[in-house]
Amino acid sequence: xxxxxxxxxxxxxxxxxxxxxxxxxxxxxxxxxxxxxxxxxxxxxxxxxxxxxxxxxxxxxxxxxxxxxxxxxxxxxxxxxxxxxxxxxxxxxxxxxxxxxxxxxxxxxxxxxxxxxxxxxxxxxxxxxxxxxxxxxxxxxxxxxxxxxxxxxxxxxxxxxxxxxxxxxxxxxxxxxxxxxxxxxxxxxxxxxxxxxxxxxxxxxxxxxxxxxxxxxxxxxxxxxxxxxxxxxxxxxxxxxxxxxxxxxxxxxxxxxxxxxxxxxxxxxxxxxxxxxxxxxxxxxxxxxxxxxxxxxxxxxxxxxxxxxxxxxxxxxxxxxxxxxxxxxxxxxxxxxxxxxxxxxxxxxxxxxxxxxxxxxxxxxxxxxxxxxxxxxxxxxxxxxxxxxxxxxxxxxxxxxxxxxxxxxxxxxxxxxxxxxxxxxxxxxxxxxxxxxxxx
Amino acid sequence: xxxxxxxxxxxxxxxxxxxxxxxxxxxxxxxxxxxxxxxxxxxxxxxxxxxxxxxxxxxxxxxxxxxxxxxxxxxxxxxxxxxxxxxxxxxxxxxxxxxxxxxxxxxxxxxxxxxxxxxxxxxxxxxxxxxxxxxxxxxxxxxxxxxxxxxxxxxxxxxxxxxxxxxxxxxxxxxxxxxxxxxxxxxxxxxxxxxxxxxxxxxxxxxxxxxxxxxxxxxxxxxxxxxxxxxxxxxxxxxxxxxxxxxxxxxxxxxxxxxxxxxxxxxxxxxxxxxxxxxxxxxxxxxxxxxxxxxxxxxxxxxxxxxxxxxxxxx
Numbered sequence: 001x002x003x004x005x006x007x008x009x010x011x012x013x014x015x016x017x018x019x020x021x022x023x024x025x026x027x028x029x030x031x032x033x034x035x036x037x038x039x040x041x042x043x044x045x046x047x048x049x050x051x052x053x054x055x056x057x058x059x060x061x062x063x064x065x066x067x068x069x070x071x072x073x074x075x076x077x078x079x080x081x082x083x084x085x086x087x088x089x090x091x092x093x094x095x096x097x098x099x100x101x102x103x104x105x106x107x108x109x110x111x112x113x114x115x116x117x118x119x120x121x122x123x124x125x126x127x128x129x130x131x132x133x134x135x136x137x138x139x140x141x142x143x144x145x146x147x148x149x150x151x152x153x154x155x156x157x158x159x160x161x162x163x164x165x166x167x168x169x170x171x172x173x174x175x176x177x178x179x180x181x182x183x184x185x186x187x188x189x190x191x192x193x194x195x196x197x198x199x200x201x202x203x204x205x206x207x208x209x210x211x212x213x214x215x216x217x218x219x220x221x222x223x224x225x226x227x228x229x230x231x232x233x234x235x236x237x238x239x240x241x242x243x244x245x246x247x248x249x250x251x252x253x254x255x256x257x258x259x260x261x262x263x264x265x266x267x268x269x270x271x272x273x274x275x276x277x278x279x280x281x282x283x284x285x286x287x288x289x290x291x292x293x294x295x296x297x298x299x300x301x302x303x304x305x306x307x308x309x310x311x312x313x314x315x316x317x318x319x320x321x322x323x324x325x326x327x328x329x330x331x332x333x334x335x336x337x338x339x340x341x342x343x344x345x346x347x348x349x350x351x352x353x354x355x356x357x358x359x360x361x362x363x364x365x366x367x368x369x370x371x372x373x374x375x376x377x378x379x380x381x382x383x384x385x386x387x388x389x390x391x392x393x394x395x396x397x398x399x400x401x402x403x404x405x406x407x408x409x410x411x412x413x414x415x416x417x418x419x420x421x422x423x424x425x426x427x428x429x430x431x432x433x434x435x436x437x438x439x440x
Numbered sequence: 441x442x443x444x445x446x447x448x449x450x451x452x453x454x455x456x457x458x459x460x461x462x463x464x465x466x467x468x469x470x471x472x473x474x475x476x477x478x479x480x481x482x483x484x485x486x487x488x489x490x491x492x493x494x495x496x497x498x499x500x501x502x503x504x505x506x507x508x509x510x511x512x513x514x515x516x517x518x519x520x521x522x523x524x525x526x527x528x529x530x531x532x533x534x535x536x537x538x539x540x541x542x543x544x545x546x547x548x549x550x551x552x553x554x555x556x557x558x559x560x561x562x563x564x565x566x567x568x569x570x571x572x573x574x575x576x577x578x579x580x581x582x583x584x585x586x587x588x589x590x591x592x593x594x595x596x597x598x599x600x601x602x603x604x605x606x607x608x609x610x611x612x613x614x615x616x617x618x619x620x621x622x623x624x625x626x627x628x629x630x631x632x633x634x635x636x637x638x639x640x641x642x643x644x645x646x647x648x649x650x651x652x653x654x655x656x657x658x659x660x661x662x663x664x665x666x667x668x669x670x671x672x673x674x675x676x677x678x679x680x681x682x683x684x685x686x687x688x689x690x691x692x693x694x695x696x697x698x699x700x701x702x703x704x705x706x707x708x709x710x711x712x713x714x715x716x717x718x719x720x721x722x723x724x725x726x727x728x729x730x731x732x733x734x735x736x737x738x739x740x741x742x743x744x745x746x747x748x749x750x751x752x753x754x755x
Contacts, residue, residue: 256749
């Protein structure tokens, strides 16, 4: 076996905690009685509703569109009646406008038929990706069709599928790679055709040997003279799945600060996004459901659930048998980059990859103390920044002066806060610094 | 923090066998007064009392380690006030002190009790009679190897401490006059290597200090150029203790690896300069104290390497 690929600068290795769910097959969760579909699912302007109150909708009907800027249409995740257009709880923005659908459990289930996408032109495929409501569902939420239309002066030669899944606990991509390897490879071929290139590399962290085996087999079967798809095993190191780090690990190229991957001829998509692309283009099925890892010791039963977009966390908790005494923190997303939520009415969005129910022994809730200048954060930072300096500036009320320290190059992976012996909330300091430096 | 304390225990135990139970008393007084001064300072300044974090215990142990074993137990009490209250809490508490507190305490004692601090040495005991000095120390009977070498030259040194393998072995194990915790090179080295192995510290500072001391002592420490004894230079005085437990104190050393190496070379060079040309036989204490406030300067010179600069130069 070849030596494992990785990025050289910084990085940490937190406990993986994936054993809880990595062996559990994807389990479709029954559709709850009510779905709250948030209008702003992706980066850019939120959708505008195009349905009226009390209107009947079928699964896959468009209920919101974007009139300006980046964006993709929003589809009804299930058949039912529009109950309300109000506000929903949101993990980051506390609340956000949404459409509430009362689900019609009697409705005829939607049927999707396989289409021969090979006959379509790249432009038609691209339109299919946009109309299917596809965004980067690995977490960033960037509209996929925009990523697939790079500026003309940056020729693309490599597509990288991100199967690193470097965040602890999360196994949603892992299970999809094991169970739906063929669909992911088919999605990769659609993406290659849109980009007009041949080469696709799928990067997977080495702690998922079954996923590597399944994807290698599917890639071999799916590769033709037109599409060259290969799997690369990556070293288990956080944040291996970060776009810039993954590109460096796989191609050796460094994306300049503030530039997009297209600057070095690369487009990166998550493996689950590739699968959604296949669903949208190959089956005509828009993005209305999501595989979400439900884990942590604070929930009765852990699972990799296939849930409808708009399913509330409280419905998931009820389905899995409730929480366990000792539950201390609920996090949407991974433990490194996710957001703690204070309200279980938060609905699942297209970018939700995990919901973690953590008990006191899984997290550290001790208060933080002063910076002792040990410099561990310098060694952990994959971007070569000095997180401690930014924290000290913020505490000294000089957050707006942190731009020369590279605060905007930080992508908030949390490696610094993870290693900090003083438990300093460095990511929060940096978010504050970004806000104030932007306002300056 | 407590791991560092654990690493300091073996040199303390061996010190009891070398110099007698007196060293344990001095160390205990030093630790207790450091913790007490820390608690009192934090109360006085209206801060949270954090004596449980172990940092005052480390300062207390290190402070005792760099004073001679034959001094009065009053000295560490005074030094603790200087180290913890003036050197640490007045400046803002842990993280904001720019001098190593323990060394500041030693420097204070050197200035205020110069005779005791430069002559209260005890000769190593034979046959493990560790209770020998209980009840009063009457005679100052010896001098440290570096002092003998400085004042009387190499011939006197050989007469007093022998030469060759036996001498190196004695020095490495700790059987020589010196400060309480600095003599056993072996145990200090083991403790330091353990901290590096555990990832609490890195090799950069100790290696650059000891390498510089060895190199410069070899070049300039003998009668002619390049005739000095680099091994002896590293094993004598407080070089090992300073390199592994003092200079790499998180708060007062630079954070960037490249600046750490420059800082280490600076400490090594100043140590040799003081040893060979200065007024004191040993210089690492002042060398570290002189380099401590330069740490932020070095960190300003050497920034970590960024992942990739923006396209077309800086924004």
